Amino acid sequence: MAIEVRIxxxxxxxxxxxxxxxxxxxTLDELFADLDTRHAGLRDRVVDGGELRRFVNVYLNDEDxxxxxxxxxxxxxxxxxxxxxxxxxxxx
Amino acid sequence: MRYDSPLAAVGxxxxxxxxxxxxxxxxxxxxxxxDRNPTxxxxxxxxLHMIEQAEAxxxxxxxxxxxxxxxxxxxxxxxxxxxxxxxxxxCVMPENTSAERRELLAMWGAQIISSPAAGGSNTAVRVAKxxxxxxxxxxxxxxxxxxxxxxxxxxxxxxxxLADLPTITxxxxxxxxxGTLMGVGRFLREKVPGVSIVAAEPRxxxxxxxxxxxxxxxxxxxxxxxxxxxxxxxxxxDAVRRTRELLAEEGIFAGVSTGAALHAALGVAAKAHRxxxxxxxxxxxxxxxxxxxxxxxxxxxxxEAAVAALHGQLWA
Numbered sequence: 127m128a129i130e131v132r133i134x135x136x137x138x139x140x141x142x143x144x145x146x147x148x149x150x151x152x153t154l155d156e157l158f159a160d161l162d163t164r165h166a167g168l169r170d171r172v173v174d175g176g177e178l179r180r181f182v183n184v185y186l187n188d189e190d191x192x193x194x195x196x197x198x199x200x201x202x203x204x205x206x207x208x209x210x211x212x213x214x215x216x217x218x
Numbered sequence: 219m220r221y222d223s224p225l226a227a228v229g230x231x232x233x234x235x236x237x238x239x240x241x242x243x244x245x246x247x248x249x250x251x252x253d254r255n256p257t258x259x260x261x262x263x264x265x266l267h268m269i270e271q272a273e274a275x276x277x278x279x280x281x282x283x284x285x286x287x288x289x290x291x292x293x294x295x296x297x298x299x300x301x302x303x304x305x306x307x308x309c310v311m312p313e314n315t316s317a318e319r320r321e322l323l324a325m326w327g328a329q330i331i332s333s334p335a336a337g338g339s340n341t342a343v344r345v346a347k348x349x350x351x352x353x354x355x356x357x358x359x360x361x362x363x364x365x366x367x368x369x370x371x372x373x374x375x376x377x378x379x380l381a382d383l384p385t386i387t388x389x390x391x392x393x394x395x396x397g398t399l400m401g402v403g404r405f406l407r408e409k410v411p412g413v414s415i416v417a418a419e420p421r422x423x424x425x426x427x428x429x430x431x432x433x434x435x436x437x438x439x440x441x442x443x444x445x446x447x448x449x450x451x452x453x454x455x456d457a458v459r460r461t462r463e464l465l466a467e468e469g470i471f472a473g474v475s476t477g478a479a480l481h482a483a484l485g486v487a488a489k490a491h492r493x494x495x496x497x498x499x500x501x502x503x504x505x506x507x508x509x510x511x512x513x514x515x516x517x518x519x520x521x522e523a524a525v526a527a528l529h530g531q532l533w534a
Contacts, residue, residue, distance in 0.1 A: 185451050188485060193448035210421070210451070 129157055129201055132208040133168075140168040154184065155197040157207065172209060173197060181212045225302060228255055228262045229374045233382040233500065238467040239484065241491040247483055248500045249470060250379060257291075257298045257322075259505035260375075264397050265295030267370035268359040269303065278357050280304060285356040287311070287346035289339050290319035291505055292361050292395075297326035308356065310346040312338050318509040339394075340436040361395045363439035371401025379500055380409055387490070390483040390501040392475045393417040393449070396441040398502060403445040414447040418482035418501075420475065420533065421451045450482035457481060458528055459521045461507070473505040474515065474533035 128148045133141050141147050147165065151157035155173070162169035172182050177196060184191045185208040191199045201207065221227040231254045240246045252260035272278035283306040286296055293309035300307040307328045311319070314335040323330055333345040343362065350358045361367050379386060379402065389406055391398040396417075403415035461477030464470045483501035490497035507516060510533070518524035 183451070188450045188452055188456070188481070190449040190451065193446070208451070 128203060130206045131157070131161060132206070134210050136211055137168060137171055137209065140165045140171070152200060153197065154186070154191060154199050154201055154207070157201055158197070183210045183212050184208070185210070223302075224256050225266060225299060228266050230378060231255065233379060234470075236464075236468045236470075239463065239480075241487050244496040245487050245491045246498050247480075247487050248383060248498060249464075249468075249480075250375070250500055250502050251470075252375075252503055253472065253506035255295075257294050258508065259291040259295065260398060260502060261291040261295040261504075262298075263370040263374055264361060264364075264367040264395075265292055265359075266299055267373070268361065268364050268366040269296065269299050269305075271364075271366040271369070272357060272359060278305070282306070283308060283353070283356045285310070285346060285350055285353070285358045286361065287333075287339065287342040288361070289315050289342065290323075290509065293328060294319070294322045294326065296359070297323055297328040301327050308349070310342045310349065312342050314338075316509055317512055322509070343436065361397065365440070367395055367397035368401030368404070368440055371398050372405045373401075376402040376405030376409075380406065383498055383500060385498045386410060386413060386500055387495075387497045388414040388416055388483070388486050388499040390416040390418060390479050390486065390499060392479050392502065392504055393419040394438075394475075396438050398504075400440055400442060400445050407445070414486065415445055416482055416486055417446050417449040418479045419449060419451050420457065420478055421453045448486075450478075450485060452478035452481045454528055454533065455521065455525045457533065458515055458524045460484070461515065462521060462524060465507075465516060470503065471507045471516070472503045473507055473510050474513075474528065476501075476503045476505070479504070 130146055131149055132146045147161065149157045149161040151160050158169045158173055172179060178184055186194060186199055186201060187206055232251045234249050234251060236247045236249055255262035269278060284296060284300055285308045286293055287310045289311055297307050308331060309323055309328050310331045310333050312335055313332040320330060333342040346358060350356060389402055393399060399415060399417055406413045457474050457478040460480040461472060461474050464472055464480055479501045483499050487497060487499045514527040515524040518527055
């Protein structure tokens with residue numbers, strides 16, 4: 127099972143410069159844990175204390191997961207996940 | 219339909235089903251053709267409403283100068299109304315917006331002040347606020363914070379959609395000033411239990427990343443997250459691809475931000491289809507493609523070539 131995860135420029139130091147990587151999991155939380163086994167440190171930049179970090183936005187098939195179930199959002203094979211930094215100030 | 223003046227002909231736009239892009243008979247996607255307004259964009263509604271509200275409040279009187287930060291459409295709408303009503307108008311717009319927009323503004327007699335490309339509309343807003351402080355006699359209608367902006371959609375766009383399609387389940391529009399989503403969203407939430415209000419936010423490539431993104435740090439004063447059900451972030455490639463699909467499949471010639479709204483509309487339509495739910499998804503065609511012709515995206519050989527053609531430009 128493969129889910130494509132698009133990585134923003136600022137986090138590509140964790141992916142050897144790759145713009146997109148693949149991972150597996152039933153939820154975003156599991157997906158980020160899986161990614162961390164190959165890209166150590168990436169999860170910590172996205173997740174903090176069981177929630178998305180405040181200045182990070184994550185999109186599942188372009189939909190903001192904060193409006194879905196956050197990192198508990200279910201994901202499936204063929205889905206596309208996009209991580210984007212939110213510049214200080216944020217939207218909320 | 220008959221109207222007593224061109225300004226009276228704002229609104230009452232067609233709502234058309236898209237038979238080829240709708241997933242099924244149970245899940246329909248509908249386009250609200252706002253390009254059919256007098257100056258060719260949805261912005262005629264808030265522009266006229268903001269001017270008439272300012273006149274009613276006594277802020278705007280004959281001989282006044284209107285000032286507005288705008289990447290195009292609102293300025294064009296305001297400039298047309300200003301000419302017909304006898305006001306002078308100054309527009310602050312980012313220097314990397316298309317030549318057609320500048321030409322249109324000049325055509326209606328607007329004075330254009332360019333703001334640096336870096337920071338996009340956020341910078342245009344800042345420059346306009348500085349000018350406003352220097353010229354206290356100028357009237358800044360300020361679409362990002364003027365309640366007459368969503369008020370126009372609450373009073374007109376929302377009721378038109380509901381009258382044409384009482385079975386609406388989703389409303390999708392681009393997220394810029396947030397006026398369309400806030401106004402139509404509030405109206406529909408009052409009238410249609412369970413309706414979904416869906417925002418399509420533009421996401422630019424690294425070159426112009428976040429220029430008009432809420433996350434850049436500028437949140438329009440009008441924005442109220444509780445009105446939204448969900449929010450999509452749509453990249454340039456998907457926006458361009460959908461704009462071209464809309465033209466090829468349904469014969470609708472729309473601007474690039476419409477492609478982003480269509481992408482989100484098809485996203486929620488596909489979800490409803492997979493879940494076996496019926497849905498009537500309405501999205502807003504904010505403007506026609508005329509102002510973006512010079513980008514070459516409509517005639518490019520492939521989506522890839524079209525995306526390359528748009529590279530580095532603001533499209534919403």
